[in-house]
Amino acid sequence: MVISGVFIIILYYVLGNVVSALTGHLIPGSVIGMLLLFFSLVFRLVRPERIRQVAEFLTGNMTVFFIPASLGIMEQWGLIRSSFTGWVGVTFISTLLVLVTSGLMQDWLMKAGKRLSGRKR
């Protein structure tokens, strides 16, 4: 049933929004909804096959959902134009720095963890 899958996902979005509002909007409803759905699946409150079809459609097409907001660049063009090179430069370097440091850190920690647990044996 597609509709029950849609309903469950929207319901968790609503729940996420409620929790987000109660906690002063520190974290957006969609992210809280994701964590609530995750824990509900872990604790068997929701059966994964109920939502799989809808959830996989949504996560598989996320790129498309970013398109309308991307056109916001046309509105912001006046502000960005004068500092375009700097704006792109900062975003480019910073994004790749985050990518490299977090990825290498993760690889390194996992290797170190393996060595540590290897020694215990």
Add this chain to the structure above:
Amino acid sequence: MENLIHNVPFMLALTLGSYLLGVWVKKKSGLSLLHPFLICIPVIAAVLKFTGTSVQFYIGANKMIDFLLGPSVVSLGLLMYDHLETIRKHLLSILASVFTGSLVGVGSVYFLCRFFGLDDLFVRSMEAKSVTTPIAMDITASLGGDVSLAAVTVILCGFIGTVFGPLIIRMFHIETPVAKGLALGCSSHGLGTSKAIELGAVEGAVSGLAIALMGIMTAVAVPLFNMIFPI
């Protein structure tokens, strides 16, 4: 004529059609660096200019597509559940790596903006660029930055990570699926995650988790960082 163009179905068809055109051109050209956005955004912008449609009208008419971003973030919960074991096994290292990523993100924007001579409004609007749009907008508002500039920067950031991420991952020998997914989720939120899902299921799951953790940790890291380095 006016009414045949300035309506919701036309604007929805424009979005989906331009995206499919971008995907088609990418496939035909065989260039992996040619993201569909590079075709699709200019095409939409050109059609809007040509038909005299305002961007506000376009975005309003595409609310339906824009809305699906929220439910798709919620759906990442299933992806994480599918890889529960991997996440449980590496939770501590994932937390440490995401925290490193959020500090590097905030710090690098602060110093690079100074280096490139961008004014404080840019610093305030860009510090939260690596996190998912709604969190980035909230953090930016609390810093007194420009919320729409932040939203556009978030997308640019996602775009850069998606296009150059796989290349950089190979160049720096980031090896494990967990690390690849984490790197893409940390640096490029949902757009990075869509790339991570293409790389593999574990990559996608860790990337989804990284979006949530990165958002939460950056919300904490930004005020802390600015206490030491005031804007």
